[in-house]
Amino acid sequence: xxxxxxxxxxxxxxxxxxxxxxxxxxxxxxxxxxxxxxxxxxxxxxxxxxxxxxxxxxxxxxxxxxxxxxxxxxxxxxxxxxxxxxxxxxxxxxxxxxxxxxxxxxxxxxxxxxxxxxxxxxxxxxxxxxxxxxxxxxxxxxxxxxxxxxxxxxxxxxxxxxxxxxxxxxxxxxxxxxxxxxxxxxxxxxxxxxxxxxxxxxxxxxxxxxxxxxxxxxxxxxxxxxxxxxxxxxxxxxxxxxxxxxxxxxxxxxxxxxxxxxxxxxxxxxxxxxxxxx
Ligand SMILES: [Zn+2]
Numbered sequence: 001x002x003x004x005x006x007x008x009x010x011x012x013x014x015x016x017x018x019x020x021x022x023x024x025x026x027x028x029x030x031x032x033x034x035x036x037x038x039x040x041x042x043x044x045x046x047x048x049x050x051x052x053x054x055x056x057x058x059x060x061x062x063x064x065x066x067x068x069x070x071x072x073x074x075x076x077x078x079x080x081x082x083x084x085x086x087x088x089x090x091x092x093x094x095x096x097x098x099x100x101x102x103x104x105x106x107x108x109x110x111x112x113x114x115x116x117x118x119x120x121x122x123x124x125x126x127x128x129x130x131x132x133x134x135x136x137x138x139x140x141x142x143x144x145x146x147x148x149x150x151x152x153x154x155x156x157x158x159x160x161x162x163x164x165x166x167x168x169x170x171x172x173x174x175x176x177x178x179x180x181x182x183x184x185x186x187x188x189x190x191x192x193x194x195x196x197x198x199x200x201x202x203x204x205x206x207x208x209x210x211x212x213x214x215x216x217x218x219x220x221x222x223x224x225x226x227x228x229x230x231x232x233x234x235x236x237x238x239x240x241x242x243x244x245x246x247x248x249x250x251x252x253x254x255x256x257x258x259x260x261x262x263x264x265x266x267x268x269x270x271x272x273x274x275x276x277x278x
Contacts, residue, residue, distance in 0.1 A: 061167020
């Protein structure tokens with residue numbers, strides 16, 4: 001568990017997602033979930049070692065598998081909080097969906113694959129339409145819509161600490177997944193994020209960062225829009241000038257993944273730049 005600032009912590013799980021952790025005297029709030037039981041136990045034992053309350057609330061940033069598979073890992077006394085759109089989508093996440101989702105990962109440990117494949121997703125019990133404010137033991141938190149990566153995305157801002165936990169509304173140091181995105185809506189969310197003037201940001205993936213990560217992702221996305229305006233996808237990816245593809249691939253590290261995999265993701269994102277998915 002990394003100490004971010006004041007009473008804000010984060011568990012940066014990779015593969016998996018970042019988890020924002022906000023201990024309060026009324027219980028600890030986490031934003032998104034780990035994937036595996038041992039990861040949840042590690043968070044719980046670190047909280048107890050720091051004399052913090054156990055996890056009592058889980059805020060769902062958006063309903064992608066790497067953020068929600070562990071809704072059941074912190075016991076039955078946990079309250080799950082999510083917006084109406086996320087609730088609707090999660091309600092359709094059948095066991096077959098979980099299995100499919102797990103299979104898309106090249107996870108090496110078969111035991112862990114089996115554990116994830118049998119994950120039971122608990123639906124949010126506190127469901128809100130647009131925004132929700134919490135005040136738990138004197139700690140105020142604003143749950144705000146930050147759509148773009150998906151229509152359902154929300155972030156959590158803790159004004160007293162000046163800390164923002166974004167879920168996948170921001171990726172830091174990683175090629176963002178944009179297969180279901182709306183670029184223009186996402187830019188509006190970037191604007192909203194900047195207006196919060198957060199001192200520190202816990203992104204959905206990658207290290208804790210500042211506003212520069214927003215600028216970098218926006219530049220990356222603007223480049224994609226520019227390429228898309230000159231490229232007809234019907235001509236195939238060979239029609240994208242190689243130089244501009246390489247420039248985009250070089251924006252973020254590959255972390256040992258084959259360049260071909262990232263190239264395919266970048267091409268898909270360029271396509272979506274001209275075809276909003278919601
Ligand atoms: Zn996501």
